[in-house]
Amino acid sequence: MTDITTTLTYTADLTRPLRRMNIPALFITDARRAHRITVTVLRAGNPVDLGDTAVSGTVKHLRTGTTIPLSGSAQGSIASVTLPPAAYAQPGDIEIYVTLTSGDVQNCIFAATGCVFPSSTDRVADVPGFYSLAALQEQFSSLDARLRALEEIGIPVTTADQLVSAVTLDSWKFNLISATANTGYSSTVEAEAGFDDASWRTVSVPHDWSIALDFNSSSPATYEGGYLDGGDAWYRTTVSVNKQNGRRYVLCFDGVYMESTVYVNGQQVHKNYYGYNPFAVDATEQMVSGVNTIAVFVRNEQPSSRWYSGSGLIRPVELVTLLDDQIRMENIRVTTPKLDSDLTNGETVVAFDAVNRTGAEASATFTVDLYDPDGAKVGTADASAVIAAGETQNVSATVTYRSPKLWHISDAQQREAIANGKSVSASGNPLTCENALAGKPLGALHVWGKSTQDGVPTPTAPVPIVSAGDGGTVTVTVSDGANNSQTLTLQTPNALPGIPVASSGNYTDESGQHWVCDEVDFARRVRVQRITKIKLTSSMKWTKAGNNVDRYFCTFDGIDAAGTFCTHFSAAINGETVGGIATSSSNIIGFAYAERGTTTVSDFKAFLDANEVYIYVPLATPVETALPSAEIAAYKALTTYAPTTVISVSGGAGMAASYQQSILPSNAPAALLTASPANLYEAQLSAKVGNRVQRSKRVTYGYRSIRFDKDTGFYLNGIHTKLKGVCVHHDGGCIGAAENRSAIERQVDILTNMGCNAIRLTHNPFGAEYLDVCQRKGVLLVEELFDGWTKSKKQKDFGRYFADHYAEVVTSTIRRDWNNPAVIMWSLGNEVRTNLTLGDYSSSEIVNVCTMVNSAVKALDSTRPTTMGNNAPGGNLAALMAIVDVVGINYNSNNQTYQTDRPIYGSETTSALSSRGVYATDSANMAYPSYDNKAVSWGNTAAETVNAYLSSARSCGHFVWTGFDYLGEPTEWNKYPAKSSYFGIVDTCGFPKDIYFMYQSMWDSRPMVHMLPHWTHESGNIDVWLYSNCASVELFLNGTSLGKKALSQRGTKNQYAYTLAYAAGTIVANGYDASGNLIAQDIQYTAGAPAKLALSSDKTAVNAASDDLVYITCDVLDKNGTLCPNADNSVTFTVMGGTIIGTDNGHGANVEKLSGSTHAAFSGKCLCVVKHDGASGAMKITATANGLTAGTIGVVKGETTIAATAPAASFVDATNPPMRDVSEPAEAAPTISAISADKTTAALNEEITFTLTVANTTSIRVYIDGSVNRYIYDVTDGTMTYKLSFTDAGSGTRTVAFEPCRGDVVGAKTAGMVITLANS
DSSP states (O other), X not given: OOOOOEEXXXXXXXXXXXXXXXXXXXXXTTOOSOEEEEEEXXXXXXXXXXXXXXXXXXXXXXXXXXXXXXXXXXXXXXXEEEOOGGGGSSOEEEEEEEEEEETTEEEEEEEEEEEEEOXXXXXXXXXXXXXXXXXXXXXXXXXXXXXXXXHHXXXXXXXXXXXXXXXXXXXXXXXXXXXXXXXXXXXXXXXXXXXXXXXSEXXXXXXXXXXXXXXXXXXXXXXXXXXXXXXXXXXXXXXXXXXXXXXXXXXXESOOBSEEEEEETTEEEEEEOOSSSOEXXXXXXXXXXXXXXXXXXXXXXXXXXXXXXXXBOOSOEEEEEEEOSSEEEEEEEEEOTTTTTOTTBOOEEEEEEEEXXXXXXXXXXXXXXXXXXXXXXXXXXXXXXXXXXXXXXEEEEEEOOBSOOBOOOOOHHHHHHHHHOEEEEEESSSEXXXXXXXXOBOOOOEEEOOBSSOXXXXXXXXXXXXXXXXXXXXXXXXXXXXXXXXXXXXXXXXXXXXXXXXXXXXXXXXXXXXXXXXXXXXTTXXXXXXXXXEEOOTTSOOEEXXXXXXXXEEEOSSBOGGGOXXXXXXXXXXXXXXXXXXXXXXXXXXXXXXXXXXOXXXXXXXXXXXXXXXXXXXXXXXXXXXXXXXXXXHHHTOBOOSSEEEEEEGGXXXXXXXXXXXXXXXTSOGGGSOSSSOOEEEXXXXXXXXXXXXXXXXXXXEBOOEEEETTTEEEETTEXXXXXEEEEOSOOGGGTXXXXXXXHXXXXXXXXXXXXXXXXXXXXXXXXXXXXXXXXXXXXXXXXOXXXXXXXXXXXXXXXXXXXXXXXXXXXXXHHHTTOTTEEEEEEEESTTSSOSSOXXXXXXXXXHHHHHHHHHHHHOOSSOEEEEEOSOSXXXXXXXXXXXXXXXXXXXXXXXXXXXXXXXXXXXXXXXOOTTOOSOBTTTTBOXXXXXXXXXXXXXXXXXHHHHHHOXXXXXXXXXXXXXXXXXXXXXXXXXXXXXXOOSBOTTSOBOTHHHHHHHHHOOSOOEEEEXXXXXXXXXXXXXXXXXXSEEEEEETTEEEEEEEGGGOOTTSOEEEEEEOOSSEEEEEEEOTTOOEEEEEEEEOOOSOOEEEXXXXXXXXXXXXXXXXXXXXXXXXXXXXXXXXXXXXXXXXXXXXXXXXEEOOOTTXXXXXXXXXEEOBTTEEEEEEEEOSSSSEEEEEEEOXXXXXXXXXXXESSOEEOOOOOOOOOOOTTSOOOOOOOOOOOOOOEEEEEEEXXXXXXXXXXXXXXXXXXXXXXXXXXXXXXXXXXXXXXXXXXXXXXXXOSOOTTSEEEEEEEEEETTEEOXXXXXXXXEEEOO
């Protein structure tokens, strides 16, 4: 039986107060079980498993007081009830309640009012007094008395929501009139309520009609628009309204591309000219009580865009019903003005327009309530105003709120920085680590030796030498400066001696003295001996020499005599004083006496025997010794104290150490930042006039501080942050421009997994869903308003209408998004001086336009800076840059010197070109190599750009062009069939290219290593690149190491480069940390022939009540499960329980229909996007290809569940890696195993039937008298027959033989069969 019940879907969050709502649906008498109410139950936004919860409810007829019980059911987090026939039995107002019961807890989760309408006029007369004037007068009199009574005791009469309902209009009838716009078309009959649209197609909105068209090499959209046509089209839908006085009915469009005309019941109510801005249409006057017809005519006259735009109702449409008989609260704006100077000061200013719709002057009291991310009320404030009838007054209220949870970004490096602070180095003895984080491991500890003497002794001022830790040990103490401490004892055989030098030592102490000294380096886990201690004895070979004084010399090997230090510098021998040391570069050390000829060598040797005389001498070559494991373990156990850690070393040694310090300002404790970036608050307004209270819709906002500094860059919440951004266009690949939240979430997740923390929305405002996803996932946004201004870049773009309508775009976009914490800048335009079709601007003209647009933005929002993306240096660029707050530069060789008095960033950079899985330019197939070595003439390779912006101290960061490939603009091919861009880090399917991992290695801190290319080649030398953020990498081919490379050996493309002769097998890339531990690995296997298809899904379950899409990846694998990187098999998808939305393979020059069910694989992969059919059960997706084993996957319907990331496989032993056999079994030879003929004697022209049994055969050669005479094609295995006749008897006999073939493989020919022929 077909389910024809109407389902009304609602959501209840148990952390929020229950609010009564109005059901806009029409209930008709005599209906039976016509409406099902489903309520998704959440707690703080998370689904609640209702488990054994009982669902019940009631319907109450207000006129008669009759109550009808409801029984329901629960599945997952969804409670549902179906209205029984008794609910529809009586016309009039009704109340509906849905209740949950679990144990002794009972909670009402749904309360609403509705109205049952009579099914016919006859039925009205059957309800005595229901619509009679007397009955109405009686009710009004009673109500008036109750109002007066309540006013006298000061009790509010009613509390109502300003937003009565918001109905999504997602089902429309659609008719494409022509794929080419006809400006002469002017019909409006399609807008009439009575127009018959039965033959029109039903579509779901958001909807893009262009994506369903075939690629057209002659399209007026050209290559820039992806060869997809636009044209003229109509949309129609109907909506039922219970129209009431005091209510306003507004149609809200979030974006229609391009020009759109809106009709309500045949009357034109609005025309919009820009394809990307939200707009609202007040249709109150045109609406009627009952069924209303909404029609929209859309025209996309091409060329209208420099990239693929899509066509139609590309974003959601809603009918919003508002109370409009009291104080209407509009344009609610939330700001936090004191947060920039004090991150704990959540003072919140809520400003709004109060519109008096009471019909008289009104004294209103406004209340602002703030709710934290958990739904708890955290602040409230009041404001009041007296507003004249029909007037609008801007009102504001300030709520004092301390220590809000800050909105921050989903950036792996910043999350780690928040948790672990930043590494800071300090030196000295003792050294003090300020603002240290508690319990963090001590960083890179380094201890240097030195003697306790200060300076070089002289002969007249001898000083004994005492080394640091002369007893053989050095003790490191870590304490909080008070009662708590930890110690580390280092065993040092000669302590840590040091020799003071004038310069060029390996350590400089806090007094500025240079030293050559022994050291202990825990970062490298070694003790470095630079000083040797030698005892001087008489047995050494001493030589006397000298002129004015006596000198005694000895030569030593392996030392650097220039820095010798001795324990004795003065002694009396025979009344003479020993003087200083004399040294030479030939490692000769000598001792001098005051006068010549008064001492002998024997005297000097006797002196050495009588005294402990040592020299400290630098070694010519330092000796490194690994630290004992016990000392390393003890060092690793040392932790810091907060807020101060004091480190000291006994024995006078010098020291340096790094430690983790909080990156937050001292007035912003880390507790303000939580693990989730989506710390979103809500503000709600209430307006009280007399005894009526009306509440606004809750407004979402966040607490965050942004600052742009011209010298040091960008700061978020006081934390210095590089913008690691990408530019994106609004299309979703094979789903086109139709906005879908799950597609957006997938795209943003792919980008943030790479380490991206910011997105520039180019070159137009995006839909509300995109911005909401980013604010909830913690991604910074630059929202761009226009590509151009008054001068068009394409003949039919918005430039024709800019002067008259730019303010509408600015106002509607900024008011929609001004409370979104993700938005950090408004971009006024992109490259407005170039690519123009109508000639360049004059300097004064462009400055005037820029000033006009900037002023319009600032009038609405002065809390965010303005910017714009500019290329083409010189000219009037300086004048434009002086108008905006932050300078954005596109390309120009990463030039970051413009406008040095303002902050600067790369608004658009790179424009590198690549195709996924391709490793040499393939002109025939219009593909670029995936190595980072190709960019447009005005751009740079990816590595060149990312390095330039990461290393620039003053740059705020940059935005790579682009994060994803997009439809249109296939630079540099710019001809059919190239139909999509090659700029993306990720292709149009969402499959990362190799360059994705270069950015990940530079932008993310999670250990990774990625290898390119694949390892399935013919022969030759292969350039292998590794991208990694590890301290070192090592490459292995079939178990043999090809060398380890350290970070210092990374190339200019941020790659570790190897060149090796190809050998099939297994190639392994290892990544190691600083201690040599294996922390990341990538493996490639040589692939065999394609054997099977494998499917994977981005979701394991999908919500059948949502518009969620499921992305199915199809991989072409060999028999071992290895991806076949060159496979291009044609794959056909089928779906049970759902619909195919689109297919794609990510290749920029593939022009198979994107809305079709078949697509060739590209580099071994293709994609299918499916949508559920709304019914219960599971979806089953199957992929087939000729000659390959089919792939299949199931997706259940329930709560949407994102597929878990596969756990990392355990690392393989790279010296003995798994090997995969890619050899194919020898194919059986083609054979003919049996042959017979129905006759061996025949007349001329008489048919002879041969019967053959064949195997592994596709064709057969037929031999007559020893020569090939003919061929038999399309042979299949088994028994077959072949008919043959002769027109010439020849010598009277003919010999027939058959030879089986399969391609180039030839089997054994059969023995000749002799046929005797008669002449008659």
